[in-house]
């Protein structure tokens with residue numbers, strides 16, 4: 001059977017990735033209008049997962065969080081914190097590294113999207129409607145203080161990633 005929910009999220013990953021790729025095609029000269037659209041896209045995507053999809057799957061799972069949920073939530077926190085400081089070539093490198101691994105945990109066969117879609121099979125239509133009606137997350141201007149990057153680095157550490165090591169690769 002066609003996996004409507006998974007297809008919806010995979011298509012959104014592709015749309016958001018494309019925005020990021022075009023915005024950062026020249027890492028030294030980031031297109032800030034497109035990068036803003038990317039930030040709205042990724043934060044709204046995370047909102048759809050955290051506020052609609054994962055809770056619906058947890059409810060259908062008898063209230064028990066899915067095994068991957070905690071790990072993905074930490075990564076959402078790390079990705080969100082990377083949206084706060086202004087983008088640099090290092091930040092973009094780390095962001096793409098984490099996003100690639102994160103999206104794979106959700107998209108791969110038997111991954112989070114397959115599990116969520118399976119558990120919520122009886123409510124696909126209403127879930128899809130809720131997802132399509134999600135309002136875009138309001139995005140704040142970048143925080144130019146140095147501590148914003150430190151906060152992001154600590155959020156990455158909590159999610160199991162070493163910002164400086166990835167940037168130095």
Ligand SMILES: [Fe+2]
Nearest residue numbers: 046049072106
């Ligand atoms: Fe996610």
Ligand SMILES: [Fe+2]
Nearest residue numbers: 009045049106
């Ligand atoms: Fe996702």
